[in-house]
Amino acid sequence: MKKNTILSSELSSLSGIKHGFFTREGGVSTNLYNSLNAGQGSSDVPENVAENRSRVAGALSVLPQNLVSVHQVHSDTVAVVTEPWQADNRPKADSMVTNVPNLALGILTADCGPVLFADSTARVIGAAHAGWKGAVSGVLENTVAAMEKLGAKRKNITACLGMTISQANYEVGQEFFEQFLVQNTNNKLYFKPSKTPGHHMFDLPAYITMRLTQAGIGTVKNLNFCTYADEQRFFSYRRATHRNEPDYGRHISAIAFV
Secondary structure, eight states, X not given: OGGGXXXXXXXXXXXXXXXXXXXXXXXXXXXXXXXXXXXXXXXXXXXXHHHHHHHHHHHTXXXXXXXXXXXXXXXXXXXXXXXXXXXXXXXXXXXEEEOOTTOEEEEEESSSEEEEEEETTTTEEEEEEEOHHHHHHTHHHHXXXXXXXXXXOGGGOXXXXXXXXXXXXXXXXXXXXXXXXXXXXXXXXXXXXXXXXXXXXXXXXXXXXXXXXXXXXXXXXEOOOOTTTOTTTOOOHHHHHHTTOSOOOOEEEEEEXX
């Protein structure tokens, strides 16, 4: 599956760390979900989702049941993973951290930002789902703090942002824009005028990387892949919405230390 997986050179260089930002290619799902749909909350055939996730687990050298995901709700909540859980017993959270070997933390996205974290010295990893709501409310900073509680040090943490909707394809309204200005007037740097009156184009990847950098993390990387623009490789919630499609696939981005 390597050809269907995007790797970060920064994470790949870390001892004992395995990771992947998995594209939509290389799975068994069909139609809207073609083909590596990992979304347990989608309306895809459950057996296909299970097979797709099994392939991802294999690429990370972990057992299928050891690839864990949370029930994502666009929050700032972080789950500390000590053992695998069943899919129907997932905690509601948008980030995970662990210091347990051979557990893979898998984040699902279809425009939001998947961020993978690792401190290879402390052998602590994390994975966060950073949509705009989670990023604004502090899910990234909370992930770093949770990693520290497990022994990580900020200066030793590498964080990498995978495929995310780009500013060129992320149009938002005035109310959205004003929410960011209320939090910090400097946030206007992440918006530019849209061709649509009263609307703006939001740079979610730049905003995420800013929050990571300001958190004092040692290494921050943005891979600069746009989910909306590259239909062959990526799912996109916004693209599906614009087409009035009934559902959409979810990528998985995952990390483990083995």
